[in-house]
Amino acid sequence: MDTKSVIVIGAGLGGIAAAAHLARRGAHVTVIEKNDRPGGRCDRISRGGHTFDTGPTLFIMPHVYEAEFAAMGASLHEMLALQRVDPTYHLVFDNGSKLSLTSDMKSMQDQLETFEPDSFQGFLRYMNEGHQHYHQAMQHLVNRDFRTAGQFFNLRNLPLLFRLKPLSPHYRHMSAYFDEPRLKAAFTFQDVYMGLSPFEAPATFSMMSYTELAHGVWYPRGGMYSVVEALVEIARQAGVEFIFDTSVERIDVNATHAKGVILSGGQRLGADAVLANADLPYVYDDLLPQDGQAERLKRKRYSCSVISFFWGLDRVYDTLGPHTLFLADDYRRNFDQIIRGLTIPTNPSLYIHAPARLDPAMAPAGEDTLIGIVPVGHMSEHEDQDWKAIIAQARQAIFRRLDIVGIHDLQEHIKFETCFTPISWRKRYNLVKGSTHGLCHNLTQLGYFRPGNRHSRYHNLYFTGASTHPGTGMPTALISARLATYRMVEDMGA
Numbered sequence: 361m362d363t364k365s366v367i368v369i370g371a372g373l374g375g376i377a378a379a380a381h382l383a384r385r386g387a388h389v390t391v392i393e394k395n396d397r398p399g400g401r402c403d404r405i406s407r408g409g410h411t412f413d414t415g416p417t418l419f420i421m422p423h424v425y426e427a428e429f430a431a432m433g434a435s436l437h438e439m440l441a442l443q444r445v446d447p448t449y450h451l452v453f454d455n456g457s458k459l460s461l462t463s464d465m466k467s468m469q470d471q472l473e474t475f476e477p478d479s480f481q482g483f484l485r486y487m488n489e490g491h492q493h494y495h496q497a498m499q500h501l502v503n504r505d506f507r508t509a510g511q512f513f514n515l516r517n518l519p520l521l522f523r524l525k526p527l528s529p530h531y532r533h534m535s536a537y538f539d540e541p542r543l544k545a546a547f548t549f550q551d552v553y554m555g556l557s558p559f560e561a562p563a564t565f566s567m568m569s570y571t572e573l574a575h576g577v578w579y580p581r582g583g584m585y586s587v588v589e590a591l592v593e594i595a596r597q598a599g600v601e602f603i604f605d606t607s608v609e610r611i612d613v614n615a616t617h618a619k620g621v622i623l624s625g626g627q628r629l630g631a632d633a634v635l636a637n638a639d640l641p642y643v644y645d646d647l648l649p650q651d652g653q654a655e656r657l658k659r660k661r662y663s664c665s666v667i668s669f670f671w672g673l674d675r676v677y678d679t680l681g682p683h684t685l686f687l688a689d690d691y692r693r694n695f696d697q698i699i700r701g702l703t704i705p706t707n708p709s710l711y712i713h714a715p716a717r718l719d720p721a722m723a724p725a726g727e728d729t730l731i732g733i734v735p736v737g738h739m740s741e742h743e744d745q746d747w748k749a750i751i752a753q754a755r756q757a758i759f760r761r762l763d764i765v766g767i768h769d770l771q772e773h774i775k776f777e778t779c780f781t782p783i784s785w786r787k788r789y790n791l792v793k794g795s796t797h798g799l800c801h802n803l804t805q806l807g808y809f810r811p812g813n814r815h816s817r818y819h820n821l822y823f824t825g826a827s828t829h830p831g832t833g834m835p836t837a838l839i840s841a842r843l844a845t846y847r848m849v850e851d852m853g854a
């Protein structure tokens with residue numbers, strides 16, 4: 361691709377990684393990012409010595425990062441200092457019972473059997489199934505693209521219908537392993553990352569709880585934003601040019617090709633190919649001529665959103681581990697209210713992250729940095745949502761839950777608060793409906809059914825990122841970048 365020029369729209373994880381791949385193949389790559397820094401949803405804010413990762417907090421699937429860094433000619437372990445987080449999560453239930461998910465099998469056995477006799481055997485069988493699902497799904501569905509229907513619907517893929525249990529709802533499937541509802545919740549809550557309720561998600565997603573326990577949840581020194589910094593370094597070394605604080609207003613197209621982009625100031629930049637990392641439905645709706653596809657995409661299902669609080673505290677609460685998850689008893693209603701009601705659950709499950717437990721540099725000495733995340737419905741196109749009231753409810757829900765673990769006075773120790781809502785997600789990163797994980801990952805929006813990495817009409821317009829194939833998540837964004845750029849390189853005959 362020596363003489364080819366490529367414009368990448370957006371410096372999210374997918375955009376930076378794609379740019380690095382292309383520059384390493386000899387292309388002249390310019391990344392245009394509307395914000396003043398790279399990272400997209402994997403963002404960071406700092407204030408008064410407190411550092412907050414405002415998006416991802418869990419570094420999972422380390423093998424995927426290793427492979428993807430290697431594919432960009434870099435070593436993950438030379439660039440990032442990773443530590444394993446074990447126990448991964450401290451789960452807290454409404455009645456005050458606790459479960460620490462850990463790779464220490466003796467501890468798991470002791471804990472699980474206080475919830476339900478013989479449940480450790482069920483857990484081992486569930487992990488075994490998660491192992492099968494993980495490896496089969498990664499090989500056959502995630503780590504490859506589907507350019508034609510025939511590549512997806514063929515006899516070789518037929519056994520996956522049985523092996524991956526895509527037609528069994530995940531929560532119902534849990535009855536094969538546990539009777540205790542709290543245990544069923546403990547190993548299905550990860551479905552929300554896919555934008556799905558476990559009551560409708562395919563049982564395939566047991567792969568998520570499996571990988572978290574088997575391969576671990578990790579933490580890079582300096583926080584998750586260090587991943588962005590590492591990727592930018594790889595890209596810059598390969599020769600990628602970044603332009604920040606500049607929005608792409610339109611992709612300049614003719615009948616069959618993208619000719620370049622038009623920037624918000626009206627400047628036109630030509631390119632041999634364009635790769636869009638901005639949220640795919642936004643690209644169709646805002647950056648391309650209307651041809652019905654944007655409307656079709658709007659009717660697809662979107663993942664939930666979250667309200668995130670970033671608090672600088674003047675003291676430390678030692679009782680809080682790095683990742684605490686409060687799981688509500690009315691588990692099903694929680695998902696119904698988020699996904700169908702597009703609102704905040706009456707008694708929401710929620711997540712608290714205390715990064716200074718993993719890296720003391722994330723907070724000033726003797727103080728703490730706390731992130732509280734409450735899943736809520738995404739923005740509605742048809743109904744008014746009272747975000748002020750929803751934010752107040754979310755904040756109170758966190759304080760109520762912290763009471764369960766003996767923290768009664770958090771409000772008195774908050775030095776400052778920053779809050780992200782679905783409106784912030786949309787405004788900051790152009791995420792359609794403020795949906796934090798993009799198009800959701802139900803069966804009809806996966807594999808061949810998910811928007812692919814190349815536009816069907818404009819043959820030199822490519823996509824990478826959460827709403828395209830294979831889907832949401834940091835490691836997945838890196839895979840998506842590789843699939844999109846390898847396809848581009850193939851198309852360009854280099």
Ligand SMILES: Cc1cc2nc3c(=O)[nH]c(=O)nc-3n(C[C@H](O)[C@H](O)[C@H](O)COP(=O)(O)OP(=O)(O)OC[C@H]3O[C@@H](n4cnc5c(N)ncnc54)[C@H](O)[C@@H]3O)c2cc1C
Nearest residue numbers: 370372374394400401415416417418608638825826833834
């Ligand atoms: C709250 C939250 C928690 C998460 N937790 C985890 C986790 O723990 N672990 C995990 O693996 N994943 C997690 N994720 C998912 C993960 O962050 C994303 O899947 C991943 O970062 C998406 O990257 P992307 O390549 O789609 O780019 P994006 O992050 O979507 O970046 C796209 C970029 O395009 C830019 N852009 C948009 N429009 C324009 C325009 N017109 N012109 C120029 N630039 C434009 C945006 O500003 C943005 O920088 C989380 C996400 C959120 C929001």
